[in-house]
Amino acid sequence: xxxxxxxxxxxxxxxxxxxxxxxxxxxxxxxxxxxxxxxxxxxxxxxxxxxxxxxxxxxxxxxxxxxxxxxxxxxxxxxxxxxxxxxxxxxxxxxxxxxxxxxxxxxxxxxxxxxxxxxxxxxxxxxxxxxxxxxxxxxxxxxxxxxxxxxxxxxxxxxxxxxxxxxxxxxxxxxxxxxxxxxxxxxxxxxxxxxxxxxxxxxxxxxxxxxxxxxxxxxxxxxxxxxxxxxxxxxxxxxxxxxxxxxxxxxxxxxxxxxxxxxxxxxxxxxxxxxxxxxxxxxxxxxxxxxxxxxxxxxxxxxxxxxxxxxxxxxxxxxxxxxxxxxxxxxxxxxxxxxxxxxxxxxxxxxxxxxxxxxxxxxxxxxxxxxxxxxxxxxxxxxxxxxxxxxxxxxxxxxxxxxxxxxxxxxxxxxxxxxxxxxxxxxxxxxxxxx
Amino acid sequence: xxxxxxxxxxxxxxxxxxxxxxxxxxxxxxxxxxxxxxxxxxxxxxxxxxxxxxxxxxxxxxxxxxxxxxxxxxxxxxxxxxxxxxxxxxxxxxxxxxxxxxxxxxxxxxxxxxxxxxxxxxxxxxxxxxxxxxxxxxxxxxxxxxxxxxxxxxxxxxxx
Numbered sequence: 001x002x003x004x005x006x007x008x009x010x011x012x013x014x015x016x017x018x019x020x021x022x023x024x025x026x027x028x029x030x031x032x033x034x035x036x037x038x039x040x041x042x043x044x045x046x047x048x049x050x051x052x053x054x055x056x057x058x059x060x061x062x063x064x065x066x067x068x069x070x071x072x073x074x075x076x077x078x079x080x081x082x083x084x085x086x087x088x089x090x091x092x093x094x095x096x097x098x099x100x101x102x103x104x105x106x107x108x109x110x111x112x113x114x115x116x117x118x119x120x121x122x123x124x125x126x127x128x129x130x131x132x133x134x135x136x137x138x139x140x141x142x143x144x145x146x147x148x149x150x151x152x153x154x155x156x157x158x159x160x161x162x163x164x165x166x167x168x169x170x171x172x173x174x175x176x177x178x179x180x181x182x183x184x185x186x187x188x189x190x191x192x193x194x195x196x197x198x199x200x201x202x203x204x205x206x207x208x209x210x211x212x213x214x215x216x217x218x219x220x221x222x223x224x225x226x227x228x229x230x231x232x233x234x235x236x237x238x239x240x241x242x243x244x245x246x247x248x249x250x251x252x253x254x255x256x257x258x259x260x261x262x263x264x265x266x267x268x269x270x271x272x273x274x275x276x277x278x279x280x281x282x283x284x285x286x287x288x289x290x291x292x293x294x295x296x297x298x299x300x301x302x303x304x305x306x307x308x309x310x311x312x313x314x315x316x317x318x319x320x321x322x323x324x325x326x327x328x329x330x331x332x333x334x335x336x337x338x339x340x341x342x343x344x345x346x347x348x349x350x351x352x353x354x355x356x357x358x359x360x361x362x363x364x365x366x367x368x369x370x371x372x373x374x375x376x377x378x379x380x381x382x383x384x385x386x387x388x389x390x391x392x393x394x395x396x397x398x399x400x401x402x403x404x405x406x407x408x409x410x411x412x413x414x415x416x417x418x419x420x421x422x423x424x425x426x427x428x429x430x431x432x433x434x435x
Numbered sequence: 436x437x438x439x440x441x442x443x444x445x446x447x448x449x450x451x452x453x454x455x456x457x458x459x460x461x462x463x464x465x466x467x468x469x470x471x472x473x474x475x476x477x478x479x480x481x482x483x484x485x486x487x488x489x490x491x492x493x494x495x496x497x498x499x500x501x502x503x504x505x506x507x508x509x510x511x512x513x514x515x516x517x518x519x520x521x522x523x524x525x526x527x528x529x530x531x532x533x534x535x536x537x538x539x540x541x542x543x544x545x546x547x548x549x550x551x552x553x554x555x556x557x558x559x560x561x562x563x564x565x566x567x568x569x570x571x572x573x574x575x576x577x578x579x580x581x582x583x584x585x586x587x588x589x590x591x592x593x594x595x
Binding site: 017059281 | 455457460462464465468472487493497525531534535536538539543
């Protein structure tokens, strides 16, 4: 059999085992192992997995993953979400759907401290949804706003999505993180527009919240956001100016949040160990996926498929934007079944060489890619954020959450199109960076 | 039954021990940056200690992650199967996972005891950490074995 045939058979086996429900990391290791054994030799294949696991687990830049998760956990423990929500409620009460807007804004600010979107959905679900229901918001709008807002954590740095993308494609993680800032703000604004538009069309969705807020109260409400802004500017400012690398930024961010928790006397053993267990679980999950992806990529490289596909794609007589649109469509479909990180590790070995061969900017593609994965968090039938939210608000059916999130999905696509038309939106900040 | 709970308990505490290393990792890196920026002093070997801490943290957490079904899979198809079909499917994929993790454990050991490298600054030998691939992998293997017995029990209950 020629290598390409072996590669295709291997990929088919991978898909088959995936659908049987085998853990994705183990599937990639298994198929990679069998493929390398066939294409090279069994002696070459045997040590690959053990070595890859060790090399992945001991690679210094990856320490950023547990640190980013820990930041999110500590931010949750510090009670920052509640403070954010109260502040934004005071600031946006006059606007149509004010509490919904406050939800999106709080999610965006929480995202500036947390790398995990599930943490954001869970934290905001517990705070924002009871509040919106108290003021008779339509459940669809309330849960939709939280589900969509939660995905912002995936785009606004610190973001796990960019870290994994950077790991798989060997791009600068610092630049990727910085490149997420402006698209993140843009997407948050787009979400807010979606809410205002919906409420304008149908005011019954969100009755106005009674009670005036004086100017003085609005100024005092700033106390709810300063911690977030401070930590965000230390962490991202440090990376942007080239003072610290992203890993160091993660450590400093987590330490700063721990100090805030201690100062507020909110440290409990239960929350603390829950944050650590969460960091452990997600880091192991991600690093095993990356190790599996590395084994599998090694096999794919032996099969010469990535080269064959990218040279074939580059030779096609169509606009590169057509191929980009196809890639985005593939991501939309995969997003319906796979979680974000798995999607990235499974597709990047083939997609990234294609994107590079087509002459797209790798940092820019990182932003597009992360946004597509973000969309996958709220698309049916499998949307991780929706599942999390369904666990938090037990009396709202899953369909309602998916339906509520749908309008926000459209605004995500709109922002992706905007970034494709004007790549500067994503590339402006990273291009100005210190290094 | 008792052994199963014992293994689960061990894996829980092993992960709990490993995860505590995240705090020294965090403080070490922060201390290194603060020392470098404000006092022009670095902590010698901070880089390599961080690497070793990450290895221990990750490998000791591997089994617990399986315990809480943290190694994600796609259940979109299998959730539509009959309970019997699902149990059969689980058994089949768990057997394959056991096979590949067994190779990880075995080769982790073979490669680990061959390792003679020491770290650059502090000259800490690498082999104990290499061997953790095997040890952490073995705990993960045990966890998968528990899953296999559970799927088999489900299947048995169905056929009876």
